[in-house]
Amino acid sequence: MSEKLYEGKAKVLYATDDPQQVIQYFKDDATAFNAQKRGTIVDKGVMNCAISSKIFQELEKVGVPTHFISQKSEREMLVKRLKIVPIEVVVRNVIAGSLAKRMGRPEGESLPNTIVELYYKDDALGDPMINDDHVFTFKLATPDDLTAIRRMAVQVNNYLKSFFDRLGIRLVDFKLEFGRDVTGQLVLGDEITPDGCRLWDKATNEKMDKDRFRRDLGGVEEAYQKVYQLVTGA
Numbered sequence: 001m002s003e004k005l006y007e008g009k010a011k012v013l014y015a016t017d018d019p020q021q022v023i024q025y026f027k028d029d030a031t032a033f034n035a036q037k038r039g040t041i042v043d044k045g046v047m048n049c050a051i052s053s054k055i056f057q058e059l060e061k062v063g064v065p066t067h068f069i070s071q072k073s074e075r076e077m078l079v080k081r082l083k084i085v086p087i088e089v090v091v092r093n094v095i096a097g098s099l100a101k102r103m104g105r106p107e108g109e110s111l112p113n114t115i116v117e118l119y120y121k122d123d124a125l126g127d128p129m130i131n132d133d134h135v136f137t138f139k140l141a142t143p144d145d146l147t148a149i150r151r152m153a154v155q156v157n158n159y160l161k162s163f164f165d166r167l168g169i170r171l172v173d174f175k176l177e178f179g180r181d182v183t184g185q186l187v188l189g190d191e192i193t194p195d196g197c198r199l200w201d202k203a204t205n206e207k208m209d210k211d212r213f214r215r216d217l218g219g220v221e222e223a224y225q226k227v228y229q230l231v232t233g234a
């Protein structure tokens, strides 16, 4: 096996012979609340690798640059090596999760406009919420980079909202990460899967994402299976 470069909560990065490319390996491990809750979702790695590969390919087609190169195996994605921008970008269409808590509103209300939130990517600090001033003051990204990141986040949202809508799924919110490849291009990185998105059945409002694990709702694997089948047509 090639050199392990980094192990995160849900994925492992391995080196390849090409210094510009790395393998992103998807694990079944699931965590929540900054890894205070840990578990396994059977075959999550296989499903998330396929879901993310399909979505990145679709995004590339509509002009969003991503780190995706190819799917190498059931759990392995060949991606561009990135220098990650330490900002987690959350895009919200519907009130849920920490937004519901922060604003004291019930989950499920559609927002009149999309909300984009920024979090400082630092597990030790619990990924605190930040704003543009923090980004510039602490040099997490340049103003031009942040403008490009926000524009891409909105573009991804517009595309994914209708993509999921066609599958009978309401895209409530999701998290994105960006990075620079070796040529200096800013691209979408990480993954787009039920781990980092809230996906609700349009007809029943049933949750089809990691909230089933976070909130002990049961039917976790079944929910991921459903999203996997709908997204990949498997």
Ligand code: TMP
Residues within 6 Å of the ligand: 090, 096, 097, 098, 099, 127, 173, 174, 175, 195, 196, 197, 198
């Ligand atoms: P939140 O409502 O808990 O802030 O989550 C918003 C979205 O971001 C939700 O779709 C889940 C995703 N998310 C992650 O991918 N990683 C995280 O660490 C957190 C807190 C949320």
